Amino acid sequence: MIIEPKTRGFICLTSHPKGCEQNILNQIEYVKERPVKNGPKKVLVIGASTGFGLASRITAAYGSNAATIGAFFEKPPTEGRPASPGWYNSAAFEAQAHKDGLYAKSINGDAFSNEIKAQTIDLIKADLGEIDLLIYSLASPVRTHPDTGERFKSVLKPIGSTFTDNTVDFHTGEVKEISIAPCTEDDIKNTVNVMGGEDWQMWIDELKSAGVLSKKFKTVAYSYIGPSLTEAVYRKGTIGRAKDHLEATAFKITDTLKDVNGKAYVSVNKALVTQASSAIPVIPLYISLLYKVMKEKGIHEGCIEQIERLFNARLYAENLELDEAGRIRIDDWEMREDVQAKVLELWKQATTETLPEIGDLKGYETDFYNLFGFKVEGVDYDEDVNEIVSIPGLQ
Numbered sequence: 001m002i003i004e005p006k007t008r009g010f011i012c013l014t015s016h017p018k019g020c021e022q023n024i025l026n027q028i029e030y031v032k033e034r035p036v037k038n039g040p041k042k043v044l045v046i047g048a049s050t051g052f053g054l055a056s057r058i059t060a061a062y063g064s065n066a067a068t069i070g071a072f073f074e075k076p077p078t079e080g081r082p083a084s085p086g087w088y089n090s091a092a093f094e095a096q097a098h099k100d101g102l103y104a105k106s107i108n109g110d111a112f113s114n115e116i117k118a119q120t121i122d123l124i125k126a127d128l129g130e131i132d133l134l135i136y137s138l139a140s141p142v143r144t145h146p147d148t149g150e151r152f153k154s155v156l157k158p159i160g161s162t163f164t165d166n167t168v169d170f171h172t173g174e175v176k177e178i179s180i181a182p183c184t185e186d187d188i189k190n191t192v193n194v195m196g197g198e199d200w201q202m203w204i205d206e207l208k209s210a211g212v213l214s215k216k217f218k219t220v221a222y223s224y225i226g227p228s229l230t231e232a233v234y235r236k237g238t239i240g241r242a243k244d245h246l247e248a249t250a251f252k253i254t255d256t257l258k259d260v261n262g263k264a265y266v267s268v269n270k271a272l273v274t275q276a277s278s279a280i281p282v283i284p285l286y287i288s289l290l291y292k293v294m295k296e297k298g299i300h301e302g303c304i305e306q307i308e309r310l311f312n313a314r315l316y317a318e319n320l321e322l323d324e325a326g327r328i329r330i331d332d333w334e335m336r337e338d339v340q341a342k343v344l345e346l347w348k349q350a351t352t353e354t355l356p357e358i359g360d361l362k363g364y365e366t367d368f369y370n371l372f373g374f375k376v377e378g379v380d381y382d383e384d385v386n387e388i389v390s391i392p393g394l395q
């Protein structure tokens, strides 16, 4: 079939297998040229099919020859209906990894559930014996608690007072004011339940009691801080509370891992266009200005550049520098004073008329379409493609 993008707000309902494949091949090429010395060998990535998790899987596999198991929650294709992009990404990654002699298997289902945890542990036991790295990169709007069956929904709201500022509809380029009413106490609780650290801890507890964590095992989850511009809706909003919880959980997990000499980290990453971040109000306008500034300064990075730097310059480097709160920072270039001062200056000037000039709306839009395999260089979108693609190592 010929597959075209069908967007609705900040989501795209279709995705393109060839475009997703090309994205994977590009990321693999990038990492192959930057091997990770003393990198991981047996890796589990939770949230492995898109964004930072996918880049982590590719970096482990192609930077360090690691065997990888990827867990994710993606929609398979049916006749006439393309899969979700993470499905095509995983299919392309595994096909290439197998061609290159790398172990790669996947588990598709709700990683918050006890069943998926058990299935993953069985697979580790059967095939790898143990793992030396777990990347926790879930981004989900909902979580069903595995023990109580309660279903939590996360929200992106300010705490305490209404937040009003500009955002952009990147499809139309219209810059407009939005107001978001403050959350309730329940909203905070629910968001922490979905995006906080409880599930990460549960994974570690299960993996540890199954005896599948190697000595010197490491685990990393991803967080975000960002500037004062987005603070009310991000770091000091409901999602920020969840990130506080996630960051506090890293210390608890490190305690849990004492006897295997293991360590848990949170890495604070840069703001990037992913399916998760396009849903956050104000962030698209911030990102389009940030991209412009960082590209002009020659310090722009995408997910793969960020994660390759995380592995090579932080996690597996000789000295791992942490910030005052014990976190890894790869948002250092985003948060540079000169970068933030410029973004703030542009923010004040941003209108529907000025944004195409002062911001990188095109870059934002291209990145958004790329997430779904569209507008990828070198792909012929007029060519008939088979939407039915299987993931070779799917369990």
Ligand code: NAI
Pocket: 046, 047, 048, 049, 050, 051, 052, 053, 071, 072, 073, 074, 086, 109, 110, 111, 112, 137, 138, 139, 140, 222, 223, 224, 268, 269, 270, 271, 272, 273, 274, 275, 276, 277
């Ligand atoms: P994403 O939306 O690209 O990826 C989410 C992944 O989670 C996908 O693999 C998806 O299949 C998987 N997933 C979602 N629900 C699942 C479930 N119930 N069971 C199994 N898998 C499930 O998200 P992105 O942006 O890569 O986010 C990953 C982490 O990075 C999040 O913690 C996010 O807060 C953090 N982060 C994101 C930044 C950004 O600007 N995008 C910046 C800094 C941190």
